[in-house]
Amino acid sequence: MSSGDNLTKAEVGQFDELDRQIAVALQINGRASWRAIARCLDIPERTVTRRGQAMLDDGIVRVSTYLDTTRVGNVRPLILVAYTEPGRSLEIGSQIAARDDASSVSVLEGTDHLVCMLIPSDDNSRRELLFRDLPSLEGLKDTTISTVLRYFRTGYDWSAGGLSEEACESLMDLPVSDPERTDPVVLDKEDWSLITELAKDGRESIASLSKSVGLSTQTVQRRLNHLFETGAIHIRTEASPSFFGLTVEVLVWIQAAPAEVEPLGRALATHSAVRFCVATTGPSQLLLNCLFEHENALYEFLTGYLGTHGASRVADVAVVVVALRRGPLIMPIPVF
Numbered sequence: 001m002s003s004g005d006n007l008t009k010a011e012v013g014q015f016d017e018l019d020r021q022i023a024v025a026l027q028i029n030g031r032a033s034w035r036a037i038a039r040c041l042d043i044p045e046r047t048v049t050r051r052g053q054a055m056l057d058d059g060i061v062r063v064s065t066y067l068d069t070t071r072v073g074n075v076r077p078l079i080l081v082a083y084t085e086p087g088r089s090l091e092i093g094s095q096i097a098a099r100d101d102a103s104s105v106s107v108l109e110g111t112d113h114l115v116c117m118l119i120p121s122d123d124n125s126r127r128e129l130l131f132r133d134l135p136s137l138e139g140l141k142d143t144t145i146s147t148v149l150r151y152f153r154t155g156y157d158w159s160a161g162g163l164s165e166e167a168c169e170s171l172m173d174l175p176v177s178d179p180e181r182t183d184p185v186v187l188d189k190e191d192w193s194l195i196t197e198l199a200k201d202g203r204e205s206i207a208s209l210s211k212s213v214g215l216s217t218q219t220v221q222r223r224l225n226h227l228f229e230t231g232a233i234h235i236r237t238e239a240s241p242s243f244f245g246l247t248v249e250v251l252v253w254i255q256a257a258p259a260e261v262e263p264l265g266r267a268l269a270t271h272s273a274v275r276f277c278v279a280t281t282g283p284s285q286l287l288l289n290c291l292f293e294h295e296n297a298l299y300e301f302l303t304g305y306l307g308t309h310g311a312s313r314v315a316d317v318a319v320v321v322v323a324l325r326r327g328p329l330i331m332p333i334p335v336f
Helices: 009-013 017-028 034-041 045-057 089-097 123-133 165-171 189-200 206-213 217-229 258-268 295-308
Strands: 061-067 078-084 102-108 113-118 140-153 233-239 248-255 274-280 286-292 313-326
Touching: 017 034, 017 045, 017 061, 017 165, 017 233, 034 045, 034 165, 045 061, 061 189, 078 089, 089 102, 089 113, 089 313, 102 248, 140 258, 189 206, 189 217, 206 217, 217 233, 248 295, 258 274, 258 286, 286 295, 295 313
Parallel strands: none
Antiparallel strands: 061 233, 078 113, 078 140, 102 113, 102 313, 140 274, 248 286, 248 313, 274 286
């Protein structure tokens, strides 16, 4: 059973445990210097720099930023569940994955079943997506749309693990936002310029950002600190799950009574396998994206962990067969 991240066994075999440790360090803090990562792993800086930069250059690992749409602007993330004509899912999914507002696109078991997360920039873009862009996709059949109401885990705050707590703490030199803070963050043109640059490369240096946006290095540093402290943006590092030996990926829809949604979402988001957990509109109140090493781990999660944490009604479970987009990572279409 494939996780759908399109890395072949040969490609995964090109990397060793040190590569994976460097990737995890970047998941902890994608802006950590190679020197800091080398100290954390007790590995020569030259080795870490060479290995880490090669993974970035090859697109195995991608560092960008995550914009918290619950804090900034009037953006409402959407979950699109769609069915395509037979044999058209990869083609249509790739078209959706290429959109600027696409955050994730997956083909589920059944192969004509797509689930996508899209983040239109405003209400007008949302209407264009719903009434113009999606209906114009030839071969797209039934669709349902739900709105993300709250994030409990978003992916930027998940890592494959394996580093000690002390090692993780040594890498965290970014300002930390208060997770309980919900007040809206107002951004100006210069803030948006910085966010746009970091979306392209989350590791871009302060000096390079200064040149790109036309601000002094001191101003850039101050504004970045403000963006991180307010929770407007977070550094996001993406890597293929199979890179870490996680070969089974699923989406899980859970139905819950209104009073149960908040405590259940918070509890489930703490599980190491839960990469993404949100509350949504629609017939199911929670949507989870989970990663496992094998089917037995998935079975234990479904039959054991979910039940003991109050998830009394699992509406659906679907395996991801092919992932076409993971945040900033647009995946190549697999060749069969």
